[in-house]
Every structure is written in structure tokens, then in C-alpha cells.
Amino acid sequence: MIWMDDRFMPESEASVSYLDRGYCFGDGIYEMIRVYGGRLYEPSAHYERLERSAAEIKLSLPYPIEEINRIVLELLKRERLEEGTVYMQITRGVAPRAHGFPAPGTKPVLMAYCGAVKRPVEAMAAGISAITRPDVRWLRCDIKSLNLLGSVLAKQEAVEAGADDVILHRDGIITECSASNLMIVKDGVLLTHPANHLILNGITRAVVLELARKLNIPAIERPFTLQELTAADEAFLTSTIMEVMPIVRIDGSPVGDGLPGSITRKLQRAFEDTIPSPQRR
Known part of the structure; x- marks a missing residue:
């Protein structure tokens, strides 16, 4: 219907x-x-x-x-x-x-x-791969508008490269993925781009940041660079469909040890605890 x-x-x-x-x-x-x-x-x-x-x-x-x-x-x-x-x-x-x-x-x-749509349980356990590309979308990514051609073309680049998603950057500053937000972990600290006009302020993003606070995981909303992404211990994306999805390879190189990290796993478990129980019929 x-x-x-x-x-x-x-x-x-x-x-x-x-x-x-x-x-x-x-x-x-x-x-x-x-x-x-x-x-x-x-x-x-x-x-x-x-x-x-x-x-x-x-x-x-x-x-x-x-x-x-x-x-x-x-x-x-x-x-x-x-x-x-x-x-x-x-x-x-x-x-x-x-x-x-x-x-x-x-x-x-x-x-x-x-x-x-089923939960991507297998992918969340194993992690996915991503490539990096320049972010050439318009400058009002905070609006959830129907103008998604930039994201469509970015996602297609990932498909053609044999990757699962694209991590976008503006002049070397990481923004987000094709249809999700991005977070990295370095030395136990969570980093993600601030919620301004360059990214969509995802609902799952907000949930994860609140979960990090409750778990005493330091989380900082600030711009970070391609170099910091490359040096990250962990990386994951957040979205309505993908939930908390580990990224284990970027541009062909492993993230950390090439496996979903401990903080990512902790946030996955915490997010799963927020999922409501089925309604009684």
C-alpha cells in the first residue's frame, strides 16, 4: 500500500x-x-x-x-x-x-x-570496505532533500571500484559517506565531523554520540583530515539502515588490524540495546 x-x-x-x-x-x-x-x-x-x-x-x-x-x-x-x-x-x-x-x-x-529491510547482521560482524573521493555535492547537505545525484554518483564509484561505500572529503577534510555519517577512533577517542551544513545530522549519529557519552567514551565533533582517517585505529559509519557498520578497509589498506575494533563493537552492542521489543499483537 x-x-x-x-x-x-x-x-x-x-x-x-x-x-x-x-x-x-x-x-x-x-x-x-x-x-x-x-x-x-x-x-x-x-x-x-x-x-x-x-x-x-x-x-x-x-x-x-x-x-x-x-x-x-x-x-x-x-x-x-x-x-x-x-x-x-x-x-x-x-x-x-x-x-x-x-x-x-x-x-x-x-x-x-x-x-x-533486514538488519545487516553479517556485514556488521565482518565489516565493509570504502574508498575516498572528493565531496563535490552542494553546500546544504544538512537538508534531507531529494537532490541526491551527488550521492548516487559517489556510490556508483564505490560499486565500480569493488568497494561498499565512499568516504567523502572537501580539500582533505573528511565530511561523511555517500548516505551515512562517519566516525573514527584514535587512541580511544571518537571523532566525527560537526553537524553543520556540510553533513546531514543523522538520527543514528545522534544516538551513537549519546551512547558514547553514557559509556564514557570520549567523543569530539571536529573536522579531521584524510591523514587522520588513514591513521585511525577504527572507523565506522552510522545510518538508519546500516546502524553501526565497521569499515575495515579504506582505499585497499586495512583500518587498524583490519578487523572491527573494540569501541565499534561496544557501540554496536549498546545500539542493539536501544532497539525496541516487538509489539504484542
């Missing part, structure tokens, strides 16, 4: 207008919320970020957040989703193609659907 045009409908009935501004310009925002045991994970943080992204691009939400949440929960109920994600996106609506905003009264379009 899909929510679109103010109603639930089968996937076969869903369609997008050729004049939808999301289709024409990428003029819109999105969120993806993890579902564990039939429950939304950190929904309030996701909805707060959705509201922030909307405000940053001067987009009015088509419904109050409370109504959007009701729609999402009804989707979960209809799909009987136990483990996966809920994806939602909001565009500025359907209007004649022109770069300026459409006429007042043009209604934004909300689309939402569920997807079954």
Missing part, C-alpha cells in the same frame, strides 16, 4: 504527475524511519528533522506532523511490517514548470510507503 493523493492505494494505482516539482526539480524533502518489531525507531527525531528540512527550503507541510504520524502508523498496520523502513517524501506540488515557487495555494504532495 502507498499513501498518495490524500488516500491509501495499491502500488499499481500510484502515479506521479510529469509536472510534479519533485520530478522536475528534485524540489522536495524526504525521511526514512527504521521499523523494529513493528515499532518506529526514534520517530520524534525523524519528524523534527522533516520539519527542519521543510523550513529550510520554505516548504509547507501538507498535514500537521501528528497527521503524518497517523498515516505512517496506519501504513505499518496495513502492511503488517515487522522489520524494515517507512519512506516518506514531500514535494512542492504539481504546477507549470518554472524555477520560481508555484502560485500560492499549490498543495504539497506527500507520498509514503513501507519496505521490508
Whole structure:
């Protein structure tokens, strides 16, 4: 089932207008919320970020957040989703193609659907590989917008290089990965780029930083360099889908001893403890 045009409908009935501004310009925002045991994970943080992204691009939400949440929960109920994600996106609506905003009264379009996604347990145990590439995306990466071509091209470079992901940098300063945040560990200290306009402030990122604080793991939000990345004892990415994912090889060289590190493992276990128990039906 899909929510679109103010109603639930089968996937076969869903369609997008050729004049939808999301289709024409990428003029819109999105969120993806993890579902564990039939429950939304950190929904309030996701909805707060959705509201922030909307405000940053001067987009009015088509419904109050409370109504959007009701729609999402009804989707979960209809799909009987136990483990996966809920994806939602909001565009500025359907209007004649022109770069300026459409006429007042043009209604934004909300689309939402569920997807079954299993936890990447095997990859989290073994770790993944990454390559480094220049970050050539626009300068408002803090907005979760539909303009993802930069991330798409970066991810494809990883695919073509036989790696799992890309670590991006601006003039030698590490920012994040293609669709996730990056953290490294050096001498027991956790480092990650500060949450400014150059990265998306990930929900999982925030959870992990809070877990580090509770575990008395020193965590510093500051820019760090390619050289510091190369010299790191541990590296991992954080995201809604990948959770706390160790990176064990970068540009063909091992990170530390080439195995997921002890602090990464500790944070993985702590994160797993935050996953809610399945709902009783």
C-alpha cells in the first residue's frame, strides 16, 4: 500500500504527475524511519528533522506532523511490517514548470510507503570496505532533500571500484559517506565531523554520540583530515539502515588490524540495546 493523493492505494494505482516539482526539480524533502518489531525507531527525531528540512527550503507541510504520524502508523498496520523502513517524501506540488515557487495555494504532495529491510547482521560482524573521493555535492547537505545525484554518483564509484561505500572529503577534510555519517577512533577517542551544513545530522549519529557519552567514551565533533582517517585505529559509519557498520578497509589498506575494533563493537552492542521489543499483537 502507498499513501498518495490524500488516500491509501495499491502500488499499481500510484502515479506521479510529469509536472510534479519533485520530478522536475528534485524540489522536495524526504525521511526514512527504521521499523523494529513493528515499532518506529526514534520517530520524534525523524519528524523534527522533516520539519527542519521543510523550513529550510520554505516548504509547507501538507498535514500537521501528528497527521503524518497517523498515516505512517496506519501504513505499518496495513502492511503488517515487522522489520524494515517507512519512506516518506514531500514535494512542492504539481504546477507549470518554472524555477520560481508555484502560485500560492499549490498543495504539497506527500507520498509514503513501507519496505521490508533486514538488519545487516553479517556485514556488521565482518565489516565493509570504502574508498575516498572528493565531496563535490552542494553546500546544504544538512537538508534531507531529494537532490541526491551527488550521492548516487559517489556510490556508483564505490560499486565500480569493488568497494561498499565512499568516504567523502572537501580539500582533505573528511565530511561523511555517500548516505551515512562517519566516525573514527584514535587512541580511544571518537571523532566525527560537526553537524553543520556540510553533513546531514543523522538520527543514528545522534544516538551513537549519546551512547558514547553514557559509556564514557570520549567523543569530539571536529573536522579531521584524510591523514587522520588513514591513521585511525577504527572507523565506522552510522545510518538508519546500516546502524553501526565497521569499515575495515579504506582505499585497499586495512583500518587498524583490519578487523572491527573494540569501541565499534561496544557501540554496536549498546545500539542493539536501544532497539525496541516487538509489539504484542
